[in-house]
Amino acid sequence: MKYRSFGKLGITGSAFGLGCMRFNGDASGDSIIDEEKAISLIRRAIDGGVTYMDTAYVYLDQTSEIVLGKALQDGYRDKVTIATKMPAEYVKNRKDMEELLDSELKKLRTDHIDFYLMHGIDLAKWEYFKSIGAPEFFTDMKAAGKIRYKCFSFHGPYEEFEQILQDYDWDMVQIQYNFMDIENQAGTKGLELAGRLGIPVVIMEGLLGGRLAKAPDNVQAIYDSFPEKRTPVEWAFRWLCNHPEVATVLSGCNEPGQIDDNLRIFDTVEPGIMSEDELELIDKVREAYLSRIRIGCTGCRYCMPCPNGVDIPGVFSVWNNVSLYEIDHKQDWGFNEIVRKDQTPANCIACGACEAACPQHLPIINALRDAWGELKA
Numbered sequence: 001m002k003y004r005s006f007g008k009l010g011i012t013g014s015a016f017g018l019g020c021m022r023f024n025g026d027a028s029g030d031s032i033i034d035e036e037k038a039i040s041l042i043r044r045a046i047d048g049g050v051t052y053m054d055t056a057y058v059y060l061d062q063t064s065e066i067v068l069g070k071a072l073q074d075g076y077r078d079k080v081t082i083a084t085k086m087p088a089e090y091v092k093n094r095k096d097m098e099e100l101l102d103s104e105l106k107k108l109r110t111d112h113i114d115f116y117l118m119h120g121i122d123l124a125k126w127e128y129f130k131s132i133g134a135p136e137f138f139t140d141m142k143a144a145g146k147i148r149y150k151c152f153s154f155h156g157p158y159e160e161f162e163q164i165l166q167d168y169d170w171d172m173v174q175i176q177y178n179f180m181d182i183e184n185q186a187g188t189k190g191l192e193l194a195g196r197l198g199i200p201v202v203i204m205e206g207l208l209g210g211r212l213a214k215a216p217d218n219v220q221a222i223y224d225s226f227p228e229k230r231t232p233v234e235w236a237f238r239w240l241c242n243h244p245e246v247a248t249v250l251s252g253c254n255e256p257g258q259i260d261d262n263l264r265i266f267d268t269v270e271p272g273i274m275s276e277d278e279l280e281l282i283d284k285v286r287e288a289y290l291s292r293i294r295i296g297c298t299g300c301r302y303c304m305p306c307p308n309g310v311d312i313p314g315v316f317s318v319w320n321n322v323s324l325y326e327i328d329h330k331q332d333w334g335f336n337e338i339v340r341k342d343q344t345p346a347n348c349i350a351c352g353a354c355e356a357a358c359p360q361h362l363p364i365i366n367a368l369r370d371a372w373g374e375l376k377a
Contacts, residue, residue: 346372
């Protein structure tokens, strides 16, 4: 296992961090986590050299922390650092924050949490956290020894990331990043900004929720053309670890073979490992993925709100993702939300308001009809 610097913190951690959000349920279907299997996977990773465990209060119906706490008994707690998170929707004041933290410590069976994150914040959530005393909470909990490092995870636009990152003395940040997200969310600019500030970056969605783990035929052909043969998973993780700003890459595993494969991959990667030819290969892979886009919607939302309730950019996002990554749209969270909220193209009456507002002059009405013809099947 390779170990990497955590910037200004002056510590190191494993390049592979185990994400505890994707464990399987038990065979009977009675539990969202097969505890015996999950504990075995966690300990398998630690025995292989993994030192970073990532969970959150809300993961797996609030059971992930409990199972991780059980897995870290018998001396395993001393071998790792724990990252967990506080969701804004569960706290309304300083008292709530302390009580929630104490409940997490109890579930994790530990007296301290190493990396404590404000969960999935954007600028509005950070302002909310500040309004209920989060900075003072962080200071007091560090002084009490309940947390070691004050952190946040992020899914918003770069401009908000930049503002949040420079608004407080953060110890670590967790962002979504992969070779398809270089200009999405915090993106490469956010990664490099954190690096300049000495703030270690933990990566989530390195495989884009598993979408980059299996390549479509035109993308696989690009990989196959390269003299060195690697799996799509290895290419994705290798590209991430090439960045010196990256401290740890999270990977959610639910099978022993996935743990073992990650241990193999993360024993071979380090900053600057990729050659110019390899970087060019990933650029070609990205282009091959992007060639599969069905419609060039940028999500600007000038077409919204639709007078008939259609989530136009949401539909196009699902349509593009299904084509790019060959995923089952019925398993896609975005698609199911559109159906649940009755925001489907079935409501379109071809009024034309969206096309008049679209700065790219996209043929929205016909595209919605085509998208829904494919997605509803």
